[in-house]
Amino acid sequence: MIGRMLVLVAALVAVPVGAQEYYGDMRPDAPELAARGPLQVGVRTLVAEHKDQLDILHASAEQPNPRYSRKLTLEVWYPARLAAGQKEHTVYTDVLGSGPNDPARPNTPFQFNGRAARDAAPAAGQGGRYPLVIVSHGYPGSRLQMSYLTENLASKGYVVVAIDHPESTRADKAGFPSTLLNRRLDDLFVLDTVAAWAKPGSGNFLAGVVDADNSALIGYSMGGYGALNTVGAGISASAVAYVPGGALAVNQQGNAEYEAARDPRIKAVVAFAPWGGAHKVWDEAGLAGVRTPILFISGDQDDVAGYKDGVFRLFQGAVHADRYLLTYVGGRHNSAPNPPSPAAWSNFDDFMAYSEPVWDSRRINNINQHFVTAFLGIQLKKQPLQAYLELTPLGADGTIKPDPGLWKGFPKRAALGLEWLHLVPQ
Template sequence: MKAVSRMLVLAVALAAAQVGAQEYYGDFRPDAPELAARGPLQVGVRTLVAEHKDQLDILHATAGQPNPRYSRKLTLEVWYPARLAAGQKEHTVYTDVLGAGANDPKRPNTPFQFNGRAARDAAPAAGQGGRYPLVIVSHGYPGSRLQMSYLTENLASKGYVVVAIDHLESTRADKAGFPSTLLNRRLDDLFVLDTVAAWAKPGSGNFLAGVVDADNTALIGYSMGGYGALNAVGAGISASAVAYVPGGSLAINQQGNQQYEAQRDARIKAVVAFAPWGAANQVWDAAGLAGVRTPTLFISGDQDDVAGYKDGVLKLFEGTVHANRYLLTYVGGRHNSAPNPPSPAAWSNFDDFMAYSEPVWDSRRINNINQHFVTAFLGIQLKQQPFQSYLDLPPLQADGTAKPDPGLWKGFAKRTALGLEWRHLPAQ
């Protein structure tokens, strides 16, 4: 019977792969909210590498050698508004890997491919109103720069340059000790921001020269990426959390540390934090969370058993008292509120499948809803677009209509906003 079950699973996966041969993650479902629709611009994509030299190699630090140094080579995927050549199409094939690190026999690193709606190495298109805002995307632990392509492609089609990071020692291919992720997420984010700002300068020789406005930046982070994004905009970790990394090295990210406070970056205008990790593990205290002043959109499932909800994401939402913030909650959702749907390649391994899927929610539906709200939020914060009415939402009745106002959540067709909760708290 077990053999028959495995054969059925593989047959279903094979059928799904054939049916979805030209599927693109993030495409607009019939029930998708309005702002999920792809934008008017064509999208290009390139892979670049940035090397952050002379960094602390925390995983090899010892009492006898507390300060070993190394270069952190970060692979970046860059999506951008493009000008396609004759015959060029918005189509590419991304190659990623399954698994949870290089040495896990239960989940070996297995390459898989999926389609992307972007033209590889296309020429960038000049912005009509100047340069495009920058969005930096940070994955979970482990994860990859490609795991939110439904969102990165969508944002590029709406006039953003989107740069997603493969964080060294934190991807599915090279997962290593957790202290590296705790220490380096904020540092990687800020380094990439500085790097793209240098590439954006006229005469840099990079294809982004004159294309991207790094002074107008948002951070999008998922799980540990959300931890890093909040840490980058003023959520200094607590004194007790410094002990999570041996040798006191994590104090560089600590609230009250003068070096940390001096590295607040005014170029970062907004944060989108998907299921950000840390609050349930006492990474922050009230003073640390109060350091955030950047407008923030939190997105989470209320059954998140990784980052936590009431003691996790909801606590972060309520505790960032000096930021204007929103919270979108998927009722019944767990931790996977951010990634692409699971590839058919993941269907033969339960753990790989569950690293992408949601038990209750359809991932494609989540993707569309994320596109809608992230478009509205970043449009307001980075482009001053008139999208505030998409965020000023009344509570819903069971039939999907608002009470006492009989209107709908703006952008949603009637009866399609079920299973969602929306909160807003202004900055104090």
């Protein structure tokens, strides 16, 4: 009898990860703004080639300046106009593993469902073009690892472009100096590329659709490092040594070329578990260079980016920026990605690359959707959503006590385990 009950329970547990699961759909306890928006969503895959870049992984004393082209695969989600019979459904193909030639974690293709129509026609914006959101993954990661969020934002009237950073994906992971050097350069190149595509007559499907002058960056882990570096957090002089030959000086605080590259088109940053704070990538002067509003999201047990000496230090140090910090109490580093695919369950390390030990990933996804919707709605669309960010800075301390008041948008008793802080610019 017990054996049959266990079989039944296993069968029931298997149902939610079946063929028609869509990451990002709302749980019953999801906060209000996690709901999908009113617009239908299309998705396309494009490639942009950044020519004549420093090939840092092949630089040497004998050949200090080798050059190559960086081919960036981009996944683009956008408000769409579906043809008769076309459905918001696609199948994404990604890979597990931690880079090529790792016998313990071989690159294994896997698929999962997306709630977007492949190659659908774009829908014209009501009252103007759609703001641009550029998404940058971790090391290693992929352009698809936050599809729950990218699809959700597109349904709310954004064009979302997620980058596969060469030498930094699970499929092609290579030396870390490439990631340190190229994240900011890739982000700005994609911004320039989409801006060119957006011009009338460009021949690209985004012509007249996207407003690249009204943009945000979303970055996870090394993507968060790159986003902060892009908006004015110049690295310290000591951190330049992390890349051979002094090449990282192009991203250094105080470098005239770096300072001139600040881009006013970027109006907001969402930094999930940004790497670098605990590794002394930035000093006080570097962090003080940021003036762009930032939403930080992190677990307080992050053992990759660090919390008190890592993300929290960055939050405190960006003194000239309006910034928020959402903390998952008991959370580690995986505050940003999709839930682990069933394909990852057979390998502990692949599973733990997506999963959180304490938190349910789908719950985290819904909370992220809620707060990112409010933050970007305020910064890019001037929507009256500030009340969703004016929250009592309460956190869970392991005790049960009377509810001191609801966070706006959260069902009663559903904000447990979260901490919220807000600091205004000095």
